[in-house]
Amino acid sequence: MAAITGPTLRRLPKLRQDAGQRKAIVSSMAYHAPTLILSLLMIYPILWMFASSFKVPTDIWKDVSSLIPKQPTLDNYIKGWAGFGGVRFDTFYINSFIYAGGATLFQVVSSAIAAFGFARIRFFGRNFWFTCMLLTLMLPVQVLIIPQYIMFKQLGWINTYLPLLVPRLCGSAFFIFMIMQFIRGLPKELDEAARIDGCGTIGIFFRIILPLIQPAMITAAIFTFYWTWEDFMGPLLYLSNPKTYTLSLALRGFADPGTGTDWGAIFAMASLSLVPVFAIFVFFQRYLVQGISTTGLTGG
Amino acid sequence: MSVFLKHRALIVVCVIALALCIAACAPAPTPVPPTPVPPTQAAAAPATKAPEPTKAPEPTKAPAPTTAPTAAPQPVELRIAWWGSQNRHDRTIKVIELFQKKYPNIKIAYDFALWDDYWVKMNTQAAGNNLPDIMQQDYAQIASWVSKKQLLALDPYIADGTINLKNVAEASIKGGILDGKNYAINLGNNTLAYILDVDAFKKAGVDLPSDKWTWADFEKTALALREKGNIYGADNSLYNWEYWRGLYLAMGQNIWSADGTQLGYTDDKIFADFLKMAVRLQQAKAAPMRAEEIAAKWNVENNLFVKGQAAMTWYWTNQIVALLNAAGENRNVKLMTLPVPAGAKAGAHYMKPSMFFSVTANSKHPKEAAMFIDFFTNSVEANEILLAERGVPISSAVRDGIKPKLGKAQVTMFDFVAIAEKTAAPIPPPDPPGSSEISGSDASLIVTKIIEPVYYGKLSADDAVAQLRKEANAILAKNKK
Amino acid sequence: MNNSVELARSRSRRAAQPAARRRVALSRRELSNHLSGYLFISPWLIGFFVFTLIPILASFYLAFTRYDTMSAPVWSGTENFEKMIEDTRYWSSVRATLYYVMAAIPLRLIFALAVAMLLNSDRRGVGIYRAMFYAPSIVGGSVAVAVMWRQVFGTEGLVNFFLALVGAPRVVWLGDPATAIWTLIILAAWQFGSPMLIFLAGLRQIPAQLYEAAAIDGAGRVAKFFSITLPMLSPVVFFNLVMQTINGFIAFTQALIVTDNGRPLDTTLLYVLYIYQRAFQNLQMGYGAAMAWVLLGVIAFVTWLLFKSSSRWVFYESKEGE
Structure with missing residues (x-):
């Protein structure tokens, strides 16, 4: 848009151009100033953590409120990266990428398929299964941990990534419901038209619906990646070898309330752990914009 | 026709559902976990386990824990x-x-x-x-x-x-x-230690207490530190449930009865007096208010003693190294054992x-x-x-x-x-089963329902100790055989 | 300006008509629908039977037992449920959770929607803002967040700094039973990124010509919001409302790490945190399971109410049950 307004404005008579520019600047200021202040407030705590990761450990708590390290140092990163007993953070990174990457791929695809089934096809027992699906979201995992563990142990899956990844092939209730809502926001005439053109149900899903729910799928991908990235409970229960630990689990290895904690290393590694999640968001959010404007959903 | 079709559809659906059920159950014949038979019964009495277990089909037991020593x-x-x-x-x-x-x-x-x-x-x-x-x-x-x-x-x-x-x-x-x-x-x-900042004492002109100090001495010292040195006497100090145990250990008793089915002491007043003293110290600002402590507490580095705002604090001895490192090498400290109540027969601390x-x-x-x-x-x-x-x-x-x-x-x-x-007092026996509900963590009864309500002024010390007895005994009664 | 709603509604009515066509053809399609329906949901259905159903049934059984995780569960009938009634800490946790859900969820959703609308723009730099507003939500529930948050609400923290600027007295946020829960509520509001992103994706789906049509009718911003944005966004609003409510009831990690086990005086003892304490610290898994199933009942009821109400205010382009 911004790219279009530039040349368009230039073609206008000079007087109108000035007024237009002034108005644009005022409107732009009115938008940017409060938004910027609000967003800075939002990220203050993160800046604080980031700044702390460059402070000398003794300064972190002495010089708490300052955002500028007095004696900036990279020691925290070097010490933190060394990890535990020879298992360094590059291992944890790779493990986290496997876990989060695999989970995202599996979960988004399978959720979209199931969501289409629930949203667009009328079949026997649909409401019953939908209710079951929602109910599974309402039971706190804390009481499911042990039965699940026993089950996976019987399958012989303990100490592997299988209990963490295989269930993701079956979608997630949260995302199924979410994508459903997006599909239901699409006019049904699209399906009817496609059907008249000879498209089957599967064809409708792949050719009509899937391209249109791109924003929902991208949103689901961003969330799945992040939620898996930060999940420590699954890895805690099913992985028993530091070489297989994920980043989120390893980060917890630094701190124990009873004993001394290297806060500098925690902040350094916690800051680093945000980088991939942040990058994924920044990368995908572009498509969030594009997805809609290029598909040009014209409706009925 | 349509009705028939509908039924057919229903049948198909049922078949699919059934197939799914079977598929679900196939990999693990008896995966229902509600009856995980205690794994150790076998280990404890392998002889009785020799014939096929009569309890329930239990594939988990496959590698029977043979105690055969390996070469x-x-x-x-x-x-x-x-x-x-x-x-x-x-x-x-x-x-x-x-x-x-x-x-x-x-x-x-x-x-x-x-x-x-x-x-x-x-x-x-x-x-x-x-x-x-x-x-x-x-x-x-x-x-x-x-x-x-x-x-x-x-x-x-x-x-x-x-x-x-x-x-x-x-x-x-x-x-x-x-x-x-x-x-x-x-x-x-390991044992609980009181850590005293010798320089802060000197600066305030308060004498260091004698090695055999009572809680009355503690109170006097803390009050003097506030009055003369304008510094907290005791930091992070007065909510620890271990004090509860220590008070009675010093009197030659244990908090649990020998069979672990009830409280092991009779005189609630000792604990009530301690709670009252703690409230007095907080009101006199000789100890930080519990609210302030909760707000500040999350690591050694934020300990008021470390920051130089309190002259006394406690720690477990194995954590002292972390504390002293955080406080700085050149802090001049004296370590003391726990204060005892008046009329004590032994130390309030034990070697844990x-x-x-x-x-x-x-x-x-x-x-x-x-x-x-x-x-x-x-x-x-x-x-x-x-x-x-x-x-x-x-x-x-x-x-x-x-x-x-x-x-x-x-x-x-x-x-x-x-x-x-x-x-040290002789080591008390390990805490009985079920006691984790009563003490042992910050989430247990003694902190959440007794000590903190008293410090927040929601409950009187006398009511608190009576309530502790009632609730603790109800929990421990389950240990009766 | 009502034209645009009318435009939207008529579309759904039109969509309803082709469904009532010839009967015979419909029946054949019905069968194929049943089959393809199950085909499409089969990933979820298989997962439900293989991975989810068994642990859920097990936890239901455990709710009627004494189970310490180490020895076999012992049937105890309704003992666990009776115990709940007398357990004062249980009721503290109920109170804390209701307070939390009723304050945090509306705050979070309103904030998320407002920011989503603010960022639903093609201005330059909007991508950067999106990233900045989303950033708090990716720090999640790690130890670092706990420390960070306690720092912000500490006696010498950021919040008190701003209070001092306007001359308000210092508040001991985390230590005062009246304010401690607000640190969690504000944390939930601060991490509004996930509903915001969903709102944003939803806003992007609203066809621009609806707004153009409304503009021709002379509708202002407010009118556009209520007559176009809200109705068109309602499926997504509904989704966010349902999911955030559910997630609010089962919130756990933040309370565990930020306010340290429900302090002070159990005012931040969220329901699931209490389940966790009972199940894993006191080894009363049966009691924990019983509490969890009561919670499930409550959440299911609230969700049912939301679904009931949805027919009045949620507007779908494609009607359910076509």
């Missing part, structure tokens, strides 16, 4: 788990590597977590019958684990010398003994095993596991790496052996533990 050179794989922070992880891993070098046939897989996570993991693994061979244990939890038959008695391995306890004082062994059997080896002696190593009941290689515990306990080389991070080593030979390697803070701790040992 030395055969390759053995052990699993070990502990809780802690990075310092402990690094040191322990180094010791494991050292052990593996000495015994190339033994491979040890290790696993660590922080305190909360550790217990979630261990309880889950216990339910799944998949505990590691060696697990770190805690004094407040061990009775539960023994009563659920999760741990192996180590007496045979102590008797045959696999675990050598020759250089260990009786008092340091006792904590791991339940019902006459030794289930756990103490990894370090900081933590244990136990061998779990489903270990397939208990002998090798015992060898590792022995190495951890008796090897000077290993303890030079560990450097008393889990508390003062129980073996006198090890203590002497590592002395040259100790830093200033560690020497302070060693010296204090040696002195405290002399006045």
